[in-house]
Structure formats: C-alpha cells, structure tokens
Amino acid sequence: MEFAFTEEQLLIRDSAERFLAQASDSHAVRAGMSRAADYDPELWRQIGQELYWPALLVPEAYGGMGLGFVELAVLLEQCGRFLLGSPLFTTTCLATPALLLADNPALQARWLPAIASGQLHATLACPLEAAQLQAEVRPDGDGYRLDGCHTQVVDGAQADLLLIAARRPGSAGEHGISVFAVPTDTPGMVRTTLHTLDQTRRLARIELQQVPVSEAQRVSAIDQAWPLLQATQRIAAIGLAAEQLGGAQQALDLTLAYTAERHQFGRSVASFQAIKHRCADMMLHIECTRSAVWYAACVAREYLAEDGDPMVRGELLAAAATAKAHASETFFHCAAESIQLHGGVGFTWEYDPHLYFKRARASEQLLGNPAWHRECLATELLGACA
Structure with missing residues (x-):
C-alpha cells in the first residue's frame, strides 16, 4: 500500500501545529492541569467555532x-x-462515529449540527468488554429507566451529551445491550471527576439513578447495540494511536533538542555514540508505529464511508489492534527514554518529559492495553483462518 498526504491533509497538519504550538504550549498545559474545570472554554470555542475541528x-x-x-x-x-x-478526542472519535454508524437520521439531525458548530461536546459511556457493562435499562411506560454506573468515562464530567450503553436485566454477553443519547442535565445522573495519573486528560464516574430516557433517544436497534459500540471503540483506538504517535515524536524531539544543547567533557552529549543509538532506536519505533497508524486510519475511513460495511469490519478490528498495541508501546518507550536521556533533570517538574510519561502510561491502558489488543488480533486472525 502506497500512502502519501494530500495537499489538504498537509494544510490541516501545518495549521494545527502552528495553532497548538501557541495555544497548548508547556505553560498552557500546566495551567490546564491545575484548572478546576476539565478544559479551557475559550480554547474549546476557538477549536470548535473558528477552526471547525469537531466538524471534520x-x-x-x-x-x-x-x-x-x-x-x-x-x-x-x-x-x-x-x-x-x-474534549476534541471524545467528541470526534467516540460520539461522532457512534452517531454516524447508528443509522438513526433523527438523532443525527438533532446532535451532529451542534457537534459540528462546536456548541456541544459529547462522549461515550461504555466499557471495553460487554461483560463489564454495569448499567441496566428497564422499560418504564412509553420509555425506559437507566440504573447503574460507568466507572471511567473520558471527559464525562463536563460533556453536554452522553451516549450511554446499558444492558437489559437478565441478558448476558453481547446480547441485550442498547445505547441512548442522554443530555447530561437529565435528572438522576451524578458525575464525579476522578483523580488520575494523567492530569491532561480527565476521567469521570457516571452514576445513573432512575434516569428517564425516551424511545426517541435510543441510538441503535433495541438489544443490538454491541457491534456498533465495538466498532466505535476500535475507531477511537485508532484515533488514540494517532495521538500516541504524536506524543512519541515530541518525546524524541525534546530529547534531541536537549542532548544537542547540553555539553559534557567539552562536547555535545548528542555526539556520543551511545546517545545516538538510543535516539535511533526511538526513531525506529516511531516509524514502525507510523506505518501501522496510517494504515489503520485508512481502514477506519473506508469503514465510516461505507456506513459500517461488514466486509471491512474484520480488517478494522485487526488494524485497530495492531495500531493501538504498537502506539502504546512506542509512546511509553520514547517517554521513558526521554526522561533517561534528559539526565538528572528528566524527572523534575520544571521539564516536560514527565508530562509525556504520564500521558503515555494512561493512554496505554485507555481503550485496551497492548496485551488485550494482541489477544483480540489473535482471535480475529484465528477466526478468519478457521
């Protein structure tokens, strides 16, 4: 497969780099970590209403x-x-794909314009495996009631809209699961921000106490939502892998800049052969991950364009597993190496490598760790061969 960015894609990349270099520099990131709110509303306004990133x-x-x-x-x-x-990641990689794949024109017409205009940000409340789903849905008159909880919802405390997965009582496995689009001001919903390792990305616990939902809020066919949820999470895993790729590249760039300016024994540290070898190893990991991520992104593009074509589904699951496993290990490796090659200041608060290390460790577990994804890949490949 031959892949090269188009002129339009390069324009998106370069404009995003210029904007984020100022709007999300080290000072801004650290300010956001100490902010009570989960995100900077002014930054989100710029992203949504000036740059139109949620509309992509x-x-x-x-x-x-x-x-x-x-x-x-x-x-x-x-x-x-x-x-x-x-909340860009959760809105564009979790909520938007779920709505696009749902084949529900009424809900798409209600929520997608608000997402595109940057006036609403949304996320998905669903565990990685169907067996872990704790929320339940019960019929109540013409509608339903939701009970239970979701323990780790990305950006869940500040989202305007939650796509909530829930199970019919008595069902098991992948059966009996539905998903509902629920505004977060609905009575009976309690959201609690969690204290986590990565302060640049917030998680929340969502408790559901007799939350009323109507039939019109049901995103998918009743009791048949798991295939949609699974595909959405794999697409999000590819998006997260792209993020991890960028983090790994920045960890290498920070390391190269620091070793070039630091001198020891009358010469630049970057000139030492041992340092060159370790940086070259980082670059090798990054380039292998880059290939996996862009291939997976092409598969996700095809899957979304074909409205969830079952013929592409197996390829999507395999590509997502490969990309996420590689990206998780590469990001963590590069972040750890960055700390080491920064020497005695690598782990200090004043320098940035620790920020990437924390994001790498947290992202490694989010949407499946490498071991989990390799197990999924093995299952998919062995199933195809059977």
Whole structure:
C-alpha cells in the first residue's frame, strides 16, 4: 500500500501545529492541569467555532466538513504532540462515529449540527468488554429507566451529551445491550471527576439513578447495540494511536533538542555514540508505529464511508489492534527514554518529559492495553483462518 498526504491533509497538519504550538504550549498545559474545570472554554470555542475541528467527520448535510478519518488522524497526531487538553478526542472519535454508524437520521439531525458548530461536546459511556457493562435499562411506560454506573468515562464530567450503553436485566454477553443519547442535565445522573495519573486528560464516574430516557433517544436497534459500540471503540483506538504517535515524536524531539544543547567533557552529549543509538532506536519505533497508524486510519475511513460495511469490519478490528498495541508501546518507550536521556533533570517538574510519561502510561491502558489488543488480533486472525 502506497500512502502519501494530500495537499489538504498537509494544510490541516501545518495549521494545527502552528495553532497548538501557541495555544497548548508547556505553560498552557500546566495551567490546564491545575484548572478546576476539565478544559479551557475559550480554547474549546476557538477549536470548535473558528477552526471547525469537531466538524471534520460530520457530513456536509449536517453542517460539517465531510472529510475522512485520515484527516482527523492527522489533526490528532498534532494534538498528541502538544498534549491538548480538550474534549476534541471524545467528541470526534467516540460520539461522532457512534452517531454516524447508528443509522438513526433523527438523532443525527438533532446532535451532529451542534457537534459540528462546536456548541456541544459529547462522549461515550461504555466499557471495553460487554461483560463489564454495569448499567441496566428497564422499560418504564412509553420509555425506559437507566440504573447503574460507568466507572471511567473520558471527559464525562463536563460533556453536554452522553451516549450511554446499558444492558437489559437478565441478558448476558453481547446480547441485550442498547445505547441512548442522554443530555447530561437529565435528572438522576451524578458525575464525579476522578483523580488520575494523567492530569491532561480527565476521567469521570457516571452514576445513573432512575434516569428517564425516551424511545426517541435510543441510538441503535433495541438489544443490538454491541457491534456498533465495538466498532466505535476500535475507531477511537485508532484515533488514540494517532495521538500516541504524536506524543512519541515530541518525546524524541525534546530529547534531541536537549542532548544537542547540553555539553559534557567539552562536547555535545548528542555526539556520543551511545546517545545516538538510543535516539535511533526511538526513531525506529516511531516509524514502525507510523506505518501501522496510517494504515489503520485508512481502514477506519473506508469503514465510516461505507456506513459500517461488514466486509471491512474484520480488517478494522485487526488494524485497530495492531495500531493501538504498537502506539502504546512506542509512546511509553520514547517517554521513558526521554526522561533517561534528559539526565538528572528528566524527572523534575520544571521539564516536560514527565508530562509525556504520564500521558503515555494512561493512554496505554485507555481503550485496551497492548496485551488485550494482541489477544483480540489473535482471535480475529484465528477466526478468519478457521
């Protein structure tokens, strides 16, 4: 497969890099870590209403730009480089794909224009595996009631809209699961921000106490939502892998800049052969990951363009598993090496490597760690061979 960025994709990349270099520099990231709110509302206004980043995947019929997932991945790579703290990832990689794949024109017409205009940010409340789903849905008159909880929802405390997965009582496995679009001001919903390792990305616990939802809020066919949720999470894993790729590249860039300016024994540290070898090893990991990520992004683009074509589904699951496993290990390796090659100041608060190390460790577990994804890949390949 031959892959090269188009002129439009390069324009997206370069403009995002210029903007984030100022709006999400080290000072801004650290300020966001200490902010009580989960994100900077002014920064989100710029992203949504001036740059139109949330509109990338949204079709033109709903006020979006109608571009593909590759363009979004190009953008997410730069967000990962600069540790952007905003609900962009959850809105574009979790909520938007779920709505696009749901084949529910009424809900798409209601929510996608607001997402495209930057007036609403949304996320998905769903565990990685169906067996872990704790929320339940019960019929109540003409509608339903939601009970239970979701323990680790990315950007869940500040989202305007939650796509909530819930299970019919008595069902098991992947059966009996539905998903509902629920505004976060609905009575009975309690959201609690969690204290986590990565302060640049917030998680929340969502408790559901007899939350009323109507039939019109049901995103998918009743009891048949798991295939949609699984595909959405794999697409999001590819987006996260693009972020991790950007973070790994920035960890290498920080290391190269520091070793070039630091001198020891009358010469630049970067001139030592041992340092060159370790930096070359980092670059090798990054380039291998880059290939996996862009291939996976192309598969996700095709899957979304074909409205969830079952023929592409197996390729999507395999590509997402490969990209996320490689990206998680590469980011963590490069972040750890960056700390080591910064020497005695590498772990101090004043320098940035620790920020990337924390993001790398947290992202490694988010949407499946490498071991989990390799198990999924093995299952998919062995199933195809059977």
